[in-house]
Structure formats: structure tokens, C-alpha cells
Amino acid sequence: MTPPQRQRRQPTEQPPPPSPGSGDGKQPERLFVVAGPVGGERDTELDLVTLIVARADPPPSATPEQAALLRLCTTPLSVAELSAYLNLPFSMITVLLTDMLTTGLATARAPIVRQAVADRSILEAVMHGLQRL
Numbered sequence: 001m002t003p004p005q006r007q008r009r010q011p012t013e014q015p016p017p018p019s020p021g022s023g024d025g026k027q028p029e030r031l032f033v034v035a036g037p038v039g040g041e042r043d044t045e046l047d048l049v050t051l052i053v054a055r056a057d058p059p060p061s062a063t064p065e066q067a068a069l070l071r072l073c074t075t076p077l078s079v080a081e082l083s084a085y086l087n088l089p090f091s092m093i094t095v096l097l098t099d100m101l102t103t104g105l106a107t108a109r110a111p112i113v114r115q116a117v118a119d120r121s122i123l124e125a126v127m128h129g130l131q132r133l
Contacts, residue, residue, distance in 0.1 A: 046094045049111045051076040056105055065096055066105070073106055 053076050058067035065086065072085055083093045100106045 046079050046097060046108065048080040048090065049078050051078055051109050051111055052082065052097060052106050053109065054106050059105075062105075063096075066100055069093075069096060069100065070105060076109070078111070 052069075052073050054070045054073035056070070058070045062070065065088070068086055069082060072082060077085075079090065079093055079097065082097075083090050086093070088096075097106065097108070101108055
């Protein structure tokens with residue numbers, strides 16, 4: 001039995017890669033451009049589960065990312081959810097949110113903690129219901 005013969009692949013015509021300044025919309029912005037200038041105090045403690053709520057509509061001076069955050073935060077959302085919705089890293093979201101918190105555009109609050117132990121009467125009612133089955 002003879003092995004199959006290899007066939008040479010013909011090079012296909014590839015379009016040239018787009019230049020960095022072509023403006024086709026596919027080149028993402030650098031994160032330091034989105035974050036803005038380094039200045040001010042950034043001592044706000046934001047966790048993945050910290051809830052963010054918008055206090056105002058986006059002002060005309062807001063960056064597109066800040067405007068998107070404010071539109072998303074009409075109802076409380078966690079920082080992790082905001083990071084996922086905007087497809088930005090957690091560190092980038094915390095920088096944007098810290099700037100928004102210091103200017104008063106948004107507020108941060110601790111997550112709602114559920115009761116650690118269920119009420120005994122509810123557990124007994126469930127247990128009696130299961131025994132009747």
C-alpha cells in the first residue's frame with residue numbers, strides 16, 4: 001500500500017491588514033484612554049458584589065463608557081455584572097465607577113445579605129408537607 005501523495009496548497013489572496021488609524025471601528029481604545037487622567041483620590045473600596053445605582057442621567061461631558069454605566073445602573077447592578085455587560089476588565093470598571101462616585105453621579109451600597117439560617121417554622125412546614133406525600 002502506498003501512502004497518499006501530499007498536495008501543495010495554493011496561497012490564497014489575503015486582504016492586507018488594516019492600518020491602525022484607518023477608523024474602521026475594529027481597533028479598541030487603550031484602557032488608559034478610557035480611564036482618563038490619573039489624578040484625584042481613588043480610595044473607594046469596590047468589591048465584585050458592590051451594588052451601583054445611578055443618581056442622575058449622563059451629563060453631556062460624560063465619556064461613552066460612563067454614559068453606558070449610568071444607563072445600565074437605573075436599577076442596582078453589581079460591579080461584576082457591569083464589567084460583563086460592558087466587556088471591560090474589573091479594574092477598568094472600578095476606575096470609572098470611582099470617578100463617578102466622587103462626582104456624585106452614582107452611589108455604591110453593600111449587597112443585600114440573606115438571612116443565614118432559615119426560619120424553623122418554615123422548615124417544619126416543609127417537612128410535614130413532605131411526610132404527607
